[in-house]
Amino acid sequence: xxxxxxxxxxxxxxxxxxxxxxxxxxxxxxxxxxxxxxxxxxxxxxxxxxxxxxxxxxxxxxxxxxxxxxxxxxxxxxxxxxxxxxxxxxxxxxxxxxxxxxxxxxxxxxxxxxxxxxxxxxxxxxxxxxxxxxxxxxxxxxxxxxxxxxxxxxxxxxxxxxxxxxxxxxxxxxxxxxxxxxxxxxxxxxxxxxxxxxxxxxxxxxxxxxxxxxxxxxxxxxxxxxxxxxxxxxxxxxxxxxxxxxxxxxxxxxxxxxxxxxxxxxxxxxxxxxxxxxxxxxxxxxxxxxxxxxxxxxxxxxxxxxxxxxxxxxxxxxxxxxxxxxxxxxxxxxxxxxxxxxxxxxxxxxxxxxxxxxxxxxxxxxxxxxxxxxxxxxxxxxxxxxxxxxxxxxxxxxxxxxxxxxxxxxxxxxxxxxxxxxxxxxxxxxxxxxxxxxxxxxxxxxxxxxxxxxxxxxxxxxxxxxxxxxxxxxxxxxxxxxxxxxxxxxxxxxxxxxxxxxxxxxxxxxxxxxxxxxxxxxxxxxxxxxxxxxxx
Numbered sequence: 001x002x003x004x005x006x007x008x009x010x011x012x013x014x015x016x017x018x019x020x021x022x023x024x025x026x027x028x029x030x031x032x033x034x035x036x037x038x039x040x041x042x043x044x045x046x047x048x049x050x051x052x053x054x055x056x057x058x059x060x061x062x063x064x065x066x067x068x069x070x071x072x073x074x075x076x077x078x079x080x081x082x083x084x085x086x087x088x089x090x091x092x093x094x095x096x097x098x099x100x101x102x103x104x105x106x107x108x109x110x111x112x113x114x115x116x117x118x119x120x121x122x123x124x125x126x127x128x129x130x131x132x133x134x135x136x137x138x139x140x141x142x143x144x145x146x147x148x149x150x151x152x153x154x155x156x157x158x159x160x161x162x163x164x165x166x167x168x169x170x171x172x173x174x175x176x177x178x179x180x181x182x183x184x185x186x187x188x189x190x191x192x193x194x195x196x197x198x199x200x201x202x203x204x205x206x207x208x209x210x211x212x213x214x215x216x217x218x219x220x221x222x223x224x225x226x227x228x229x230x231x232x233x234x235x236x237x238x239x240x241x242x243x244x245x246x247x248x249x250x251x252x253x254x255x256x257x258x259x260x261x262x263x264x265x266x267x268x269x270x271x272x273x274x275x276x277x278x279x280x281x282x283x284x285x286x287x288x289x290x291x292x293x294x295x296x297x298x299x300x301x302x303x304x305x306x307x308x309x310x311x312x313x314x315x316x317x318x319x320x321x322x323x324x325x326x327x328x329x330x331x332x333x334x335x336x337x338x339x340x341x342x343x344x345x346x347x348x349x350x351x352x353x354x355x356x357x358x359x360x361x362x363x364x365x366x367x368x369x370x371x372x373x374x375x376x377x378x379x380x381x382x383x384x385x386x387x388x389x390x391x392x393x394x395x396x397x398x399x400x401x402x403x404x405x406x407x408x409x410x411x412x413x414x415x416x417x418x419x420x421x422x423x424x425x426x427x428x429x430x431x432x433x434x435x436x437x438x439x440x441x442x443x444x445x446x447x448x449x450x451x452x453x454x455x456x457x458x459x460x461x462x463x464x465x466x467x468x469x470x471x472x473x474x475x476x477x478x479x480x481x482x483x484x485x486x487x488x489x490x491x492x493x494x495x496x497x498x499x500x501x502x503x504x505x506x507x508x509x510x511x512x513x514x515x516x517x518x519x520x521x522x523x524x525x526x527x528x529x530x531x532x533x534x535x536x
Contacts, residue, residue: 001268003334004261006081007254010089010330014323017093022319025098028468029105031311038112039307046230048112051307052185053316058243059236059307061321063299064100065246066391067149067355067384068289069329072445074354076286077336077344079279080269084333087283091291092326095476099452100296101318102459102473107301108308109462114301114398115455116405119521122461127520131454132406134513135298136424137506138451139399141444142295143223143428146392148440151215151432153355153385158207160382161215164389165208166199168222171238179232192241200382204375213433219392220429226393227400228421231303235393242386246328249362249383253331256365262338270341276442277490281483285445290329292480294451295395296322302398335361355384399424434502443495443503446487447510453480454514457521464528474525481518485511 039050051059076084106118116135120128154161174192177183210218226234272279276286289295300318308314335358336344347357362380363373371379400420407414414420431440456477463470488511495504 001264002261003264003338004257006085006264007257007327007330007334010085011327013089013093014326017097018316018320018323021093022097022101022315025101025319025472026312026315028463028472029102031105031314033310033312035311037108037308037311038305039309042111042306045232047303048306049179049230049232049236050309051236052309053313055185055236055240056304056307056309056313057317057321058240060239060299060304060317061324062239062243062246062387062390063303063394064289064293064296064321065325065328065387066289066295066394067146067388068293068295068391069325070332070358070384070387071149071354072287073290073329073333074336074348074357075276075441076283077266077333078270078274078276079272079283080267081264081333081337082268083279083283084287085330087287088290088326088329088333091284091287092322092329095480096292096296096326097319097322098472098476099292099456099459100300100322101314102463103297103455104300104305104308104318105311105314106459106462107305108311108314112301112306114401114405115297115458116402118301118462119454119458119517122458122465123517123521123524127517127524129406130513130516130520131458132402134447134454134510134517135451136399136402136406137510137513138294138444138447139298139395139402140424140427140431141440141447141506142395143392143399143424144431145440145444146388146395147216147219147428147432148212149355150219150385150388150392151212153381153388154215155210155212157378157381157385158209159203159378160385161203161210162206162208163199163203163382164385166202167196167238167241167386168234170195170199171234171241174241175233175237178237189244192237193244196241196244200379203382204378216429216432220425223393223396224421224425227397227424228418231307235303235397236307239390239394242390245383245386249379250328250331252369252371253362253365256368257331257334260365260368262334262364264334264337265340266337266344267341281487281490284480284483285442285449285487287329288445288448290326290332292449292452292476294448294453294455295391297452297455298398298402299394302401303394332358332361335364338364355381358384396421396424396428399428439500439503443488443491443507443510446484446491446507449480450484450488450510450514453477453484454517454521456480457518461521461524461528464525467528470525481514485514
């Protein structure tokens with residue numbers, strides 16, 4: 001078996017799914033371009049800003065992709081490549097894509113509000129409050145994990161740090177010329193992409209070296225401004241520009257794999273139990289973003305729904321972006337699977353963890369195109385860091401939204417944009433400074449996947465309220481809730497046994513909050529089901 005075979009299988013299945021299952025979902029909810037989206041009915045020039053489909057696709061894809069579909073498959077490959085591949089493909093098509101699409105369109109139909117509002121309208125006020133608390137805690141974990149990963153990447157690869165800082169300057173200029181000077185998207189894109197690759201060249205020649213701890217402090221300052229400023233100034237253009245970096249990495253990797261056809265040296269299956277835990281439930285928790293991720297529901301309903309130009313764009317942006325992320329996850333899995341079991345262990349230990357394994361894999365793929373392997377490795381590391389940074393500032397902005405919604409009625413002072421941002425930044429930064437990413441990642445993964453289950457619960461309640469067939473979200477919801485509850489229970493016992501009371505306590509709190517939301521949600525679904533039966 002070689003990597004090209006499984007990559008082509010994945011791409012073919014994703015292409016078919018986008019047309020068939022994606023089309024079915026679009027018909028189920030009745031996408032209608034005659035309905036004006038919140039981006040038009042509630043335009044405020046700050047959060048609600050209509051965006052052309054390619055721009056919004058770039059922003060959304062960059063936001064949801066992040067480092068998750070790269071790090072997760074490489075970590076989970078210790079179980080063997082086959083279970084990882086099956087979960088990536090089937091999970092993306094039947095669970096993750098559905099989750100993302102429904103999160104986006106349900107938000108659009110609720111004035112661009114977050115999934116908290118969707119749950120509040122279709123389940124109940126108490127469920128909304130508990131869900132928003134859960135969301136905020138989960139996002140603090142995201143900020144902590146990705147702050148550590150970005151800081152470590154910048155400290156280990158100063159050239160990447162320089163290029164990333166230059167990205168931000170280019171993005172600000174791009175947003176200004178596009179939205180304030182009315183420049184054409186095509187011209188701004190061409191100039192932006194040229195400057196993007198120029199910044200990589202500058203970074204390789206003028207690396208900016210600082211310690212990881214210093215980078216964490218600087219990143220906290222950065223995400224405050226990125227989260228509090230209008231979306232068009234930095235977030236949207238930076239994500240759009242960064243998407244070209246990922247498109248280039250994906251395209252280069254696919255062509256490199258086509259030419260080199262690297263063999264899969266890692267066993268298809270190793271063992272049900274590994275140091276990371278048992279295959280069930282840990283495989284479905286470790287590979288989050290490559291198959292399904294609750295963070296996607298927050299991106300879809302938090303920022304993307306406020307920028308959707310027309311409803312028909314939701315099929316490509318909501319469902320299609322998840323499938324494209326599945327391609328990225330397959331490529332990331334390939335960087336691990338083309339190593340032997342011993343080689344993978346050595347790479348994880350000596351190349352800087354999953355980021356290093358991916359970067360070396362990219363160097364190998366791009367070498368088939370005549371690019372120096374060391375340049376390819378640097379490009380791979382830069383690709384990961386760019387999307388870790390995207391996940392970081394998006395998570396902080398979404399944390400601000402959640403806190404604003406949560407405190408709007410009982411503590412208006414805390415719902416102030418800047419106050420909510422500062423609280424989120426301080427909480428995430430403090431957790432980042434308290435430990436390593438590997439200690440936080442398991443609980444982040446479990447809470448993230450449980451969040452996906454809760455988002456699917458909200459979508460199921462919404463579909464049931466409308467009298468629509470809700471099995472497309474109901475069964476994925478049941479599966480994700482079972483998987484993540486088992487995983488979180490395991491982590492509660494493990495963390496308390498190790499004396500890590502902070503993470504153990506957070507796991508327990510997340511479980512309790514989720515339990516209440518699940519109870520309220522199932523009651524609502526049963527009520528709508530009964531009402532629908534009586535109406536017939």
